[in-house]
Amino acid sequence: MLCLGSAIPEGLHLLLSLLLVTIREVGSGQLHYSILEEAKHGTFVGRIAQDLELQLRELVPGLFQLDSKGFGDLLEVNLQNGILFVNSRIDREELCGQNAECSIHLEVIVDRPLQVFHVEVEVRDINDNPPVFPATQKNLFIPESRLLDSRFPLEGASDADVGTNALLTYRLSPNEHFSLDVPPNHERLKTLGLVLRKPLDREDSPELHLLLTATDGGKPELTGTVQLLITVLDANDNAPVFDRSFYTVKLPENVSSGTLVIKVNASDLDEGVNGDIMYSFSSDVSSDIKSKFHMDAVSGEITVIGLIDYEESKVYKIPLEAVDKGFPPLVGHCTVLVEVIDANDNAPQLTVKTRWLPVKEDTQLGTVIALISVIDLDTGVNGQVTCSLTTHVPFKLVSTFKNRFSLVLDSALDRETTSDYELVVTARDGGSPSLWASASVSVEVADVNDNAPAFAQPEYTVFVKENNPPGAHIFTVSAVDADAQENALVSYSLVERRVGERALSSYVSVHAESGKVYALQPLDHEELELLQFQVSAQDAGVPALGSNVTLQVFVLDENDNVPALLGSGTGSADGTLTQLVLRSVDPGYVVAKVRAVDADSGYNAWLSYELQSWAGSLRSPFRVGLYTGEISTTRALDESDETRQRFMVLVKDHGEPALTATATVFVSLVDSGQTPKAFSRPSVGDNIPEPSLVMVNVYLIIAICAVSSLLVLTLVLYIVLRCSAVPTEGACEPGKPMLVCSSTVGSWSCSQQRRQRLCSGESPPKSDLIAFSPSLPPCPGSADGSGEPSVSLNSSKVSQYKILLIHVV
Known part of the structure; x- marks a missing residue:
């Protein structure tokens, strides 16, 4: 409560007392002020900024807002000093009427940060309204x-x-x-x-x-x-008297307005104005009678002015008065009884009470589904009702009592065929013309678990790249159950089995709700090309029903294996090859062969070889076959060539990106009649000195001669075979069909491929077979000796051997 100092002049003290404002905090973030109504514009209400602990710099339009909650601009805030003041006339009676409590609710909104304060300004009453009588x-x-x-x-x-x-x-x-x-x-x-x-x-x-x-x-x-x-x-000593104290009249319902009901008559023994009679309804007559009948004050005629409804009231009892004009006026009384005659103006009313909804699809025949009652407010024939039901539905109506019927199941239900029925029950009365009404009954068929989950197809083929991240989503199975609710709630699980030495669940898992199949670990094409398993779908019904689907997951190869060098001749498996070569060899002489295999498949295992210059002259005397890996001479060797040659062969596959391996080749050039000095295998980066001439080792010469003889014999046989295969000049023949077989986890599949040949002019067709693995056994089931070549691709050995057939024209 604000206190006024004694130093304030008495007149000003009185004025401030009338505008006294009480401030108190109510709850968190709420202020309460009090002010008298009819206060003048500018009247102080409260220091709202100070009370809300706001800084004056926060009272900026856009950051500070006063919401009057529908009270208009009665109150405003001075943004210069933060004072809440009266902006326009406040009339408590206009705001709150006769309510004892009257308040203006304000909302102060301050931005940055956003704060909302509630302010209640109580408007106190002053005696500004005199008592007022209804009339002067x-x-x-x-x-x-x-x-x-x-x-x-x-x-x-x-x-x-x-x-x-x-x-x-x-x-x-x-x-x-x-x-x-x-x-x-x-x-x-x-x-x-x-x-x-x-x-x-x-x-x-x-x-x-x-x-x-x-x-x-x-x-x-x-x-x-x-x-x-x-x-x-003045005194009036004779009251009017009606002809009868009780009148009875019959009136059909629904008569038109203005219809005469009855005319009453009363007499008065007095004379003059004391004998003049006025007719009216009694003062205690109901408002319903006044709304339906009219009394002529002079003639005594009662006419219809409202709707006369037999169903609303069968009898109207109308008390009447006859009042003379004497002083004081005297009154006579009588009663008119109006009996309403029924007409067929009401259609039947149907009430449906369902008992067993929804109805299970295995419900027994004859089960009561709903109870139907019919009411017709009319009487006699007008109130006699017959009922009928929609045709071609598995239900029927059975009469149980007067205007009482039961809706019963008449034939078997199948929710998957029809899940709900919209039945129409029609009731018709016996009036003329007949009136009717209908009611709809929605019968929902409840599901029973009579359908197992079904997959769209019995088997799915999935292709997954190897080296997938653990937990990768590889496929989603989905089964549909024709049932509903929990009977259609499908959950998925793996049909557990062994994959080699391990359980299937160590490779894949399936999410029970979504059906998503995940690979739990990275798959390796070289270890497992095909993973075949089953996923089971089971609903939540009782008893539960289920079905299975087969998934064939093919693991696709990726280029994840570096070509591996194989040891041969005087080489070693660590990528180093050492060879002695006579300086007298002809161009094209095969010095050595780099052998390599790739554990991948297809293009990822197709290897090519490139010669990488290491040291020596700018013009290398050697080359390497692009796909054979054979190192041969490109020209005749002479004295200018260094005695010891060292170079590298780059072995590269055709994957994306390509992976490579390198082989270091050491070649020692030996003159005829000379024996090279014994040497140890050099390592990469060594300086190769000129060998000292020593006596030719007899055994070494014998070995060289044997190798040379074998090479010559091989070349002769190769030329003979090539010449015998050349067809007649200018003639072309299709190649013989080739049987190509492949094996996937123990099962073989074979297909014939016909090799095509191109003929142009005189040159014979050519075909090369490049093999990177030793011979493989023939295809199972192939007819040996049939004359048809066959290539067997066994997927179980694909991690060790890869075959690539290239037809070069």
């Missing part, structure tokens, strides 16, 4: 014959303020006939009234003028008044 003058007509202590109700005043400001007190102007009966404040139902304290005499005082004043409890007090004009009436 109230006319009362009181017969002079009224007894003492008779009470005449008055309508009190209302005050738009609340609390003490709306607490009203009443006083009546001084008079000798009436006193004011004011109920206590806690009695809400009792009204203000006048009480007759002294008998009235019309001849003495035909009119009385009183003033009723209402005063509120505010400071200063505000008042409101109403003039009471009391007219004293």
Whole structure:
């Protein structure tokens, strides 16, 4: 609570007291202010920036925002000093009406960082509304014959303020006939009234003028008044009398508006105005009767003005009054009983109560699915109902009682064929014309586990590159179950078996929910070319049903093996080859052969050889066969050639990227009649000295001669075979078919391939066979001696031997 210092002048002190503001914190990040209504523009409400601990530099448009929550611009914030002030007139009664509590809720939004504060400004009431009566003058007509202590109700005043400001007190102007009966404040139902304290005499005082004043409890007090004009009436001693005290009439329902129901008549023995009669409904007649019937005050005719519905009410009991014009007026009473005659204006009403939904597809015939009741509000034939059901459905209607039917299962259900039925039940009454109504019944067929999961095909072929990362996704199996819900919830698992010495689960796994198959470890084409296994799909039904699918996973080769050099002749397996060559050999003489194999397959195992210059003259006397690996001389050797030659042969496969190996070749040139000095195998980078001439070793000469003889014999045989295979000049013949066989995990498959030959002019066709492995056994099942060449590809030995057939034209 803010306190005002005593040094403030008394007048200003009073003004500030009226605009006193109370501030308190409510909860976290909320402020509460209080202000009087009708405060002037600019009235101080509170130091909102200081109370919210905000810096004035934060009060920048765009960063600071005051949201009035639908209260318009009643309050504003001065961005220069952070003070919340009144911006426009605040009327508590306009904002909150008669509510005792009235508050304006504000939301302060500060950006960077974003902060939201809630501010509640309570609007306190001031006594700015006087009490108001419904009218400025109230006319009362009181017969002079009224007894003492008779009470005449008055309508009190209302005050738009609340609390003490709306607490009203009443006083009546001084008079000798009436006193004011004011109920206590806690009695809400009792009204203000006048009480007759002294008998009235019309001849003495035909009119009385009183003033009723209402005063509120505010400071200063505000008042409101109403003039009471009391007219004293003359006595009337004969009441009107109806011909009958009770009338009965029959009325068809749905008659048109304006239809005459009955005309009543009453008489009065008085004369003049005391004998003039006015007809009306009794004051306590229901609003329903007033909405359906009209009473002519002069003629006494009752006519229809609303809808007459037999189903709404079969009988209307209408109390009537006949009032004369005497002073005081006297009243006569009678009752009209209107009986409504039914018409066929209501269609049947169907009520469907399902019992067993959804219905399992294996439900027994005759099971009750739903109970159907029919109600027709009409009577007699108009209310007699027959029911029918949609045709060609596995259900039927069975009558159990009057207008009661059961929907029962009539034939077997199959959810996979039809999962739900939309049935239409039609009820028709016996009226003329007949009325009907229909109701839809949705019958859902519940699933039972009668379908096993099914794969799209019984077998899948999958190709996977070797050296895959562990856990790689290689395939996804998917099975579909025609059932529903848990019966269609499929889970996958491996059908375990042994793959060699290891379990299948050490190679692959399958995700139980998604069906994704993963390779648990890198696959090696050289170790395993084909992995065949089964995946089982099983649903979650009870009992569970399942099926299997076969996966054939072919492991594709990648170029992951470097060519391996094979030892031969005087060479060694470490890539070094040593050879003695006579200087007198002819060009084209085969000095040595580099042998290499590649554990890969196909192009990855197709090797080529290249001669890499190591040292010596710029023009090398040797070359290497691109695909044979044979090192031969390119020219005649002479004295200028160094005695010891060293060079490298690069062995390269055709993979992407290509892998290589190198072989170091040492060649010692020997003159005829000379014996080279014994030497040890040189290593890469050694300087090769000139050999000393020694005596020719007899055994070495014998060995050289034997090798030379064998070489000559081989060349002769090769030339003979080539010449015998040359066809007649200019003639072409198709090559004989070749049987190519391959083996995959114990199974053989063979296919014939015909070698094609191209003929051009005189040159004979050529074909070369380059083999990088020793001879292999013939294909199983091939007819030996048939004359057809065959090449056997055994995948189980593919890691050791690779064969590449190249047809060179």
